[in-house]
Amino acid sequence: MAHLYFINPQAITKYQSLKMKPSLLLSILLFNSVAVLAQTSFKGRVTDAENNRPIPYVSIGIINKADGTVSNIEGEFKLDLIAGVNDSDTLRISSIGYQSRVFLVGELTRKFKEGALNVALLKTVTELKPVAVNAKHATVKILGYPTTSKLLGVGFGTNSIGSQGGIKLAVKQQNTNIESLSFFIIQNSFESLTFRVNVYQMTDGRPGDNILTGNVIFKVEGKQTGKITVDLTPYDIYVDKDVLIALEWIEAKPAASGTLDVAAVVFGSTYFRQASQYYWKKKGTGLGLSVKINY
Numbered sequence: 001m002a003h004l005y006f007i008n009p010q011a012i013t014k015y016q017s018l019k020m021k022p023s024l025l026l027s028i029l030l031f032n033s034v035a036v037l038a039q040t041s042f043k044g045r046v047t048d049a050e051n052n053r054p055i056p057y058v059s060i061g062i063i064n065k066a067d068g069t070v071s072n073i074e075g076e077f078k079l080d081l082i083a084g085v086n087d088s089d090t091l092r093i094s095s096i097g098y099q100s101r102v103f104l105v106g107e108l109t110r111k112f113k114e115g116a117l118n119v120a121l122l123k124t125v126t127e128l129k130p131v132a133v134n135a136k137h138a139t140v141k142i143l144g145y146p147t148t149s150k151l152l153g154v155g156f157g158t159n160s161i162g163s164q165g166g167i168k169l170a171v172k173q174q175n176t177n178i179e180s181l182s183f184f185i186i187q188n189s190f191e192s193l194t195f196r197v198n199v200y201q202m203t204d205g206r207p208g209d210n211i212l213t214g215n216v217i218f219k220v221e222g223k224q225t226g227k228i229t230v231d232l233t234p235y236d237i238y239v240d241k242d243v244l245i246a247l248e249w250i251e252a253k254p255a256a257s258g259t260l261d262v263a264a265v266v267f268g269s270t271y272f273r274q275a276s277q278y279y280w281k282k283k284g285t286g287l288g289l290s291v292k293i294n295y
Helices: 009-017 022-030 105-112
Strands: 003-006 038-048 059-062 068-070 076-082 090-094 101-104 117-121 140-144 152-157 164-169 176-188 192-203 206-210 217-221 226-231 243-253 259-265 270-273 281-283 290-294
Touching: 038 105, 059 076, 068 076, 068 243, 090 105, 101 105, 105 117, 140 164, 164 192, 176 192, 176 243, 243 259, 243 270
Parallel strands: 038 117
Antiparallel strands: 003 152, 038 076, 059 068, 059 090, 090 101, 140 290, 152 259, 164 243, 164 270, 176 226, 176 259, 176 290, 192 206, 192 217, 192 243, 270 281
16 A cells, blocks of 8 residues: 655654644654455456466456455466455456456355456457647646655555556646656665556546556666656557546565655645555645656
């Protein structure tokens, strides 16, 4: 689960100098606290229905509950059900480019008694919208929160697989191209990290469907810190309306321990999704993501 916290005592002084309300400060600090009690575990593999090949990095979770995970590069997954999940809850398995499948937890429990789950997904057919581009008059801008401050951070731990954090981009022009995504890593104790970039259409002020037609995956190797920039030009991401651009944590090595701290800003807002099929929450602090756009 993503958690927001101060990683430098000077940050508290900075907040106090801004005369921040005590209740707001308390809410930020408490966001780090989570209690998880595993009851049942599901293990399985997700494959392509046409060729039986594994589908990597599939989102798996209980709809609208903070209980989910992401399959590994071989399509394999393990999901520990937390307290409060019952047989009538629905588990959804979804992946970009494939039709989602849903199961009742009780149904899966009965199937699991027969062995590991093998779930096959059918591919979807997506028609791409034609885009006319005039490079002669392109305007380039930076949107988001381009911070490199080490005073305030958003932390991810090993139990955060499947969680997401993102920021809303106010899109003013048609055919706006998202060229790149940047963020700043303050601390990183992992040998290898894997992220997915997601872009969601904003609908009635909330994140809606993912508009991407393929996975945008990138890795951070060797305990790397500092500014990370992801080139998005090969993916031809064009938007006409407000969107949410998000980082999804999908794999970490070693998996047993470690933390990652990403720079954040005092003002602004961030949308968090604690698990792969959970609902979005909005927090009043800005995750330090920024994008370069042109139109």
